[in-house]
Amino acid sequence: xxxxxxxxxxxxxxxxxxxxxxxxxxxxxxxxxxxxxxxxxxxxxxxxxxxxxxxxxxxxxxxxxxxxxxxxxxxxxxxxxxxxxxxxxxxxxxxxxxxxxxxxxxxxxxxxxxxxxxxxxxxxxxxxxxxxxxxxxxxxxxxxxxxxxxxxxxxxxxxxxxxxxxxxxxxxxxxxxxxxxxxxxxxxxxxxxxxxxxxxxxxxxxxxxxxxxxxxxxxxxxxxxxxxxxxxxxxxxxxxxxxxxxxxxxxxxxxxxxxxxxxxxxxxxxxxxxxxxxxxxxxxxxxxxxxxxxxxxxxxxxxxxxxxxxxxxxxxxxxxxxxxxxxxxxxxxxxxxxxxxxxxxxxxxxxxxxxxxxxxxxxxxxxxxxxxxxxxxxxxxxxxxxxxxxxxxxxxxxxxxxxxxxxxxxxxxxxxxxxxxxxxxxxxxxxxxxxxxxxxxxxxxxxxxxxxxxxxxxxxxxxxxxxxxxxxxxxxxxxxxxxxxxxxxxxxxxxxxxxxxxxxxxxxxxxxxxxxxxxxxxxxxxxxxxxxxxxxxxxxxxxxxxxxxxxxxxxxxxxxxxxxxxxxxxxxxxxxxxxxxxxxxxxxx
Ligand SMILES: Nc1ncnc2c1ncn2[C@@H]1O[C@H](COP(=O)(O)OP(=O)(O)OP(=O)(O)O)[C@@H](O)[C@H]1O
Ligand SMILES: [Mg+2]
Numbered sequence: 001x002x003x004x005x006x007x008x009x010x011x012x013x014x015x016x017x018x019x020x021x022x023x024x025x026x027x028x029x030x031x032x033x034x035x036x037x038x039x040x041x042x043x044x045x046x047x048x049x050x051x052x053x054x055x056x057x058x059x060x061x062x063x064x065x066x067x068x069x070x071x072x073x074x075x076x077x078x079x080x081x082x083x084x085x086x087x088x089x090x091x092x093x094x095x096x097x098x099x100x101x102x103x104x105x106x107x108x109x110x111x112x113x114x115x116x117x118x119x120x121x122x123x124x125x126x127x128x129x130x131x132x133x134x135x136x137x138x139x140x141x142x143x144x145x146x147x148x149x150x151x152x153x154x155x156x157x158x159x160x161x162x163x164x165x166x167x168x169x170x171x172x173x174x175x176x177x178x179x180x181x182x183x184x185x186x187x188x189x190x191x192x193x194x195x196x197x198x199x200x201x202x203x204x205x206x207x208x209x210x211x212x213x214x215x216x217x218x219x220x221x222x223x224x225x226x227x228x229x230x231x232x233x234x235x236x237x238x239x240x241x242x243x244x245x246x247x248x249x250x251x252x253x254x255x256x257x258x259x260x261x262x263x264x265x266x267x268x269x270x271x272x273x274x275x276x277x278x279x280x281x282x283x284x285x286x287x288x289x290x291x292x293x294x295x296x297x298x299x300x301x302x303x304x305x306x307x308x309x310x311x312x313x314x315x316x317x318x319x320x321x322x323x324x325x326x327x328x329x330x331x332x333x334x335x336x337x338x339x340x341x342x343x344x345x346x347x348x349x350x351x352x353x354x355x356x357x358x359x360x361x362x363x364x365x366x367x368x369x370x371x372x373x374x375x376x377x378x379x380x381x382x383x384x385x386x387x388x389x390x391x392x393x394x395x396x397x398x399x400x401x402x403x404x405x406x407x408x409x410x411x412x413x414x415x416x417x418x419x420x421x422x423x424x425x426x427x428x429x430x431x432x433x434x435x436x437x438x439x440x441x442x443x444x445x446x447x448x449x450x451x452x453x454x455x456x457x458x459x460x461x462x463x464x465x466x467x468x469x470x471x472x473x474x475x476x477x478x479x480x481x482x483x484x485x486x487x488x489x490x491x492x493x494x495x496x497x498x499x500x501x502x503x504x505x506x507x508x509x510x511x512x513x514x515x516x517x518x519x520x521x522x523x524x525x526x527x528x529x530x531x532x533x534x535x536x537x538x539x540x541x542x543x544x545x546x547x548x549x550x551x552x553x554x555x556x557x558x559x560x561x562x563x564x565x566x567x568x569x570x571x572x573x574x575x576x577x578x579x580x581x582x583x584x585x586x587x588x589x
Contacts, residue, residue, distance in 0.1 A: 004114065005032060005034055006034065006114040006115040006116075006117060007024065007027070007112065007113075007114055007115075008021065008023055008024065008027070008041065008048060008085075008112075008113045008114055008115055009021050009022050009023040009024040009027075009085075009112075009113055010022055010024070010109075010110050010111065010112060010113065011050070011107055011108065011109055011110060011111045011113060012068060012084075012109060013068070013109070014106060014107065014108060014109065017088060017089045017103060018062070018086055018087065018088050018089070019050075019059065019086075019087050019089065019107060020068060020084055020085070020086055020087070021048070021084065021085040021086075021087055021113045022068065022083075022084055023041065023042070023083040023084070023085060027041070030042070032115070034115070034117050035117065035118070035119075037117070037118060037141075039115050039117065041083075041115065042061060042064040042083060042085055043061065044061055044062065044063070044064065044520060044523070044524065045060060045061065045520065045521055045524050045545055046060070046061050046116070046140070047059070047060055047061075047116035047120070047121070047542075048060075048061060048085070048087055048113050048114065048115060048116055049113070049114050049115075049116050049120060050107045050111050050112065050113050050114070051112065051114065052105060052107060052111060054094060054095045055092055055093070055094050055104075055105050056092060056093045057089055057091075057092045057103060057105070057106075057107055058089070058090055058091055058092065058093070058099070058116065058120075058124065058542065059087035059088055059089040059090055060087065060088050060090055060518065060520055060521060060543065061085050061086070061087055061520070062086045062087065062088045062518075062519070062520025062523075063085070063086040063520065064083065064084070064085055064086075065083075065084045065086075066083060066084070067084065068084045085113075086520075087113070088518060088520055089103050089106075089107075090518070090542055090543060091103070091541070091542055092104060092105070093123065093124070098126060098541075099123065099124040099126070099541055099542065101541065101542065118140075118141055118143075118144065121138060121140070121141065121144055122144065124541060124542055125138070125144060125145070125146060125147060125541060125542075126147070126541070128145065128147055129147075131149055131150055131151055132147040132148060132149055132150060133147065133148060133150050133153075133175070133178040133179055133182055134146065134147055134178055135147070135148050135174065135175055135178065135497070135535065135546060135548070136171075136174065136533070136546035136547050136548040136549065137546060137547050137549070138544060138545070138546060138547075139532060139544075139545040139546060139547050140545075142547075146535070146540070146544050146546045147541075148495065148535070148539040148540050149538075149539040149540075150179065150182075150183070150539075151539075152494055152495065152537075152538045152539035153474075153494070153495050153539035154436065154438050154474035154476075155436065155468075155469045155472070155474045156469065156474075156494025156495065156537075156538050156539065157464075157465055157468075157469075157474055157475045157476070157492055157493055157494050157495075158474075158475075158476050158477075158493060158494060158495040158496070158497065158537070158539070159476065159477045159478070159479070159482075159490075159493045159495075159496055159497065160172055160175075160476065160477075160478045160479075160497045160499070160533075161478075161479055161480075161482045161496065161497070161498050161499065161501065161506070161510055162480065162498065162499025162500055162501055162533070163480055163499070163500055163501050163502050163503065163506075164480045165530070166480075166499035166500040166501070166528070166530060166531075167499050167500075167530050167531040167532075167533075167548060168478050168479075168480065168499060169196060169197075169442070169478070169555045170531060170548060170550060170551055170554065170555070171497060171499065171531070171533060171548045172190075172197075172440065172442070172476075172478055172555075173197070173200045173201075173551045173554070173555060174548050174549065174551055175476075175497075176188060176190070176201070176394065176440070177201075177551065179438070180201075180393050180394055183393075184393075185393075185435060186393050186438075187388050187393050187394075187395075187435065187437050187438070188393065188394045188395070188437070188438045188439075188440060189387060189388065189394075189395050189397060189414075189418060189437065189438070189439050189440070190204075190394065190395070190396045190397065190440045190442065191397050191399065191411055191414065191439070191440065191441045191442060192396050192397060192398050192399060192400075192442050193399045193400065193402075193407065193442060193443045193446065193447075194400055194442070194443065195208065195398040195399070195400030195401075196442075196555040196556050197396050197398075197442070197555050198396055198398060199553055199554065199555060199556045200551060200553050200554055200555045201394055201396065202553065203392065203394075204392055204393075204394040204395065204396050205386070205387075205390055205392035205394070205395045205396070206395075206396045206398055207386070207387070207395065207396070207397050207398065208398035208400070208401065209364045209398075209399075209400075209401035209402065210364075210401060211398075214386075215364070215369060216364060216397060216398065216399075216401075217364060217365075217368035217369050217370075217371050217383070218364060218365055218368070218410055218413055218414065219279065219365065219368040219371040219372070219380075219383075220232075220282060220362075220365040220366055220368070221277060221278065221279045221280055221282075221373075222277045222380075222413050222416075222417055223277075223409070223413060224274075224275035225249055225252060225273075225274035225275050227409060227412070227413075227456060228252060228274075229245065229248060229249075230409075231356070231365075231406070231409060232282060232285075232349075232352070232353050232356060233248065233348070233349040233352045233353050233356075234352050235248070235349070236454075242345075243345050244345035244346060244348075244349055247343065247345060247346070248349060249274045251285060251288060251289075252274045252280070252285065253272070253273060253274045255280035255281070255284065255285065256272050256273075256274065256276055256278040256280055257269045257272045258280075258374075259278055259279055259280055259374035260272060260278070262278070262279070262374075262379055263377075263378065263379035263381075263382075264379040264380055264381045277380065277417070278374075279371070279372075279373050279374045279376065279379075280373060280374060281318065281372075281373040281374070282353070282356075282357060282366055283318040283319055283321060283357060284318050285353065286318065286321065286350065286353045286354055286357060287316060287318035287321075287323065287324075289343075289346040289349060289350040289353065290316070290323035290324070290346075290350050290354075291316075291323065291324050292343035292346055293343060293344065293346050293347060293350055294323060294324065294325075294326050295311070295312065295324070295326055296311045296326050296327065297311075311326045311327040312324055312325070312326050313325045313326060313327055321354065321357060321358070361403045362403070362406070364401070364402070365406075365410075370382070371383065380417075383417075384417075384418075384421050387418070388418065388421070388431070388437060389430070389431075397414060399411070407446075407447055407457075408447050408452075408455050408456055408457045408458075409456045409457070410457075411441070411447050411456075411457035411460075411461075412455070412456030412457040412458075412459070412460045413456075413460075415439065415457060415460035415461055415464060416460045416463075418437065418439065418473070419460065419463060419464055419468065419471075419473055422437060422468075422471045422472055422473045423471045426470075426471045426472070431472075432471055432472050433470075433471060433472045434472070435472065436472035436473065436474060437472060437473055437474070438474045438475070438476060439461075439464060439473065439474070439475045439476070440475070440476040440477075440478065441461065441475065441476065441477045441478065442478045443478070443479065444461075444477040444478060444479040444485060444489075445479040445480065445481040445482075445484040445485050448461055448477065448479075448485050448486050448489060449484050449485070449486070450484060450485060450486045450487055451484075458486050458489075461475065461477075461486075461489065462486060462488045462489060465488065465489050465492040465493075466488065466492060477489060477493075481503075481506060482501075482506050482509045482510055482513075483503070483505045483506045483508075483509045485509075490509065490513040491513065493513060493515065493537070494515060494537050494538040494539065495515070495535065495536070495537035495538055495539040495540065496510065496513070496514050496515060496534075496535070496536050496537050497533050497534075497535050498510050498514075498522065498525055498533060498534045498535075498536075499525075499528060499530075499531075499532065499533045500525060500526065500527075500528040500529070500530065500532070501525040501526065502526050507522070507525055507526065510522055510525065514536050514537070515536055515537040515538060518536055518543045521534045521536065521543050521545065522534065522536075524545065528545075529547075531547060531548045531549075531550060532545065532546070532547050532548075533545070533546050533547075533548060534546075
């Protein structure tokens with residue numbers, strides 16, 4: 001067999017899943033041509049095979065040297081003139097069975113090692129089948145499609161990581177397109193903080209703040225109480241012991257209980273808490289706080305509970321944010337009983353809530369169109385039907401208009417709401433386990449940051465990564481800074497698609513979180529070309545270096561046209577910047 005044209009050499013050392021190969025000196029060329037293709041011996045990241053009876057074991061070349069053994073042993077055992085390859089074993093093929101990851105029978109000293117030719121690769125990757133999608137072509141061959149197991153890719157979660165400009169968005173488009181084309185019942189929500197994907201998916205449903213046809217609404221009342229307290233009045237659970245925090249909880253619970261008759265179906269009031277996603281009017285909440293703050297009461301010494309207000313002179317209008325008016329407080333007037341006021345505690349909350357309600361940037365949460373409050377025509381089942389129940393398999397949530405300080409809570413709400421709908425709908429025929437969903441998060445490092453302990457989105461997304469599989473929720477994170485991403489998320493990634501990555505901190509994070517222990521392939525990351533990726537993990541048969549094609553239409557990254565802009569001479573005008581300043585003041589584009 002060593003006359004075989006694919007013959008490389010013999011094993012001289014076996015060390016758990018790494019073997020060392022001495023390349024035969026009789027090989028006529030370091031770059032043999034087999035069936036018209038050129039193969040280079042000893043290329044890092046290429047495959048070799050070790051046939052033992054009817055079992056063929058496959059491995060990846062991880063290092064090449066002209067001295068055998070581990071680097072620390074080299075001085076003692078220097079032999080020159082030969083070539084030595086370190087090979088990491090990855091899987092085996094028994095007879096005509098499919099290739100399987102993992103090693104059952106280990107090779108031993110003097111076993112023959114052969115080059116892997118194109119036909120072997122076709123045998124490994126196999127044909128496309130019902131459970132797979134194509135993610136790209138093998139780097140060594142344009143004819144060789146690389147497939148991944150769609151079930152494992154989605155439900156064991158995945159990540160696309162790479163430096164800026166390495167081709168992450170393009171890879172995301174490729175993968176989503178494969179899914180949407182091959183699977184008629186698939187559904188995907190893509191969280192798109194920069195609004196770049198709608199151009200690449202003309203058939204998708206795009207929801208965007210302020211859009212005439214498909215505006216994005218995230219009703220603020222989807223929040224639980226702690227989130228409401230933070231968002232509406234800037235309070236945190238640390239204030240739990242304070243009277244104002246408790247009063248706020250009581251007020252909100254009261255409103256929610258009042259609104260138990262709902263379009264999606266009535267809810268038993270006893271089951272409603274301050275955390276329930278029940279519509280209520282934030283304007284009414286403000287009006288009531290304002291009322292308690294300004295109202296004056298007759299002081300009755302006997303029974304404080306029976307105080308009556310007699311001093312309201314004019315009703316306000318909560319929709320217009322106009323408070324009620326009262327006669328001025330007087331504790332000294334001779335012919336009137338003394339007045340007292342209650343609930344001074346609301347002072348700071350009332351002011352903060354008023355400024356939130358007046359801030360037009362939050363209109364997508366407060367004036368949420370048909371989802372505004374309890375009187376609105378639509379309820380949450382309509383929102384779910386829009387996002388995940390329509391004919392469009394892909395919903396893009398374009399968050400480019402979301403103010404930075406509420407991006408975190410917005411993504412948290414979206415994730416939790418979709419997750420809850422899958423959890424509570426787990427046994428329905430049309431959702432939950434019976435129709436899984438993929439949630440894709442672009443620019444994940446900016447809101448799933450490992451150092452942010454108060455991140456709502458991070459805790460919601462971590463829950464998807466930890467428990468989503470059981471209820472049919474899979475996740476994909478896309479990021480240029482893996483070292484900033486939550487460790488819980490990285491630890492749960494089943495398939496890693498790593499593009500060029502230059503930062504060493506990021507590389508070591510990828511190395512340590514790569515599902516297969518294949519450092520040799522991960523070491524290639526800084527030298528990958530644009531659009532080239534290393535794919536490792538549960539969904540791929542064998543860790544592979546792939547090429548992703550450039551898609552058309554493409555996502556827009558909308559770089560300003562700097563050269564054209566700077567080439568034109570600037571025309572000075574005193575009127576410039578007026579409208580810019582107004583926009584800064586109104587926070588409205
Ligand atoms: N597979 C590919 N083949 C050829 N060119 C590519 C490929 N993928 C991406 N490019 C080129 O690289 C550019 C950047 O790609 P892309 O926007 O996908 O990168 P990115 O990693 O998402 O960057 P960012 O971190 O800035 O979002 C594209 O505009 C395209 O011109
Ligand atoms: Mg991108």
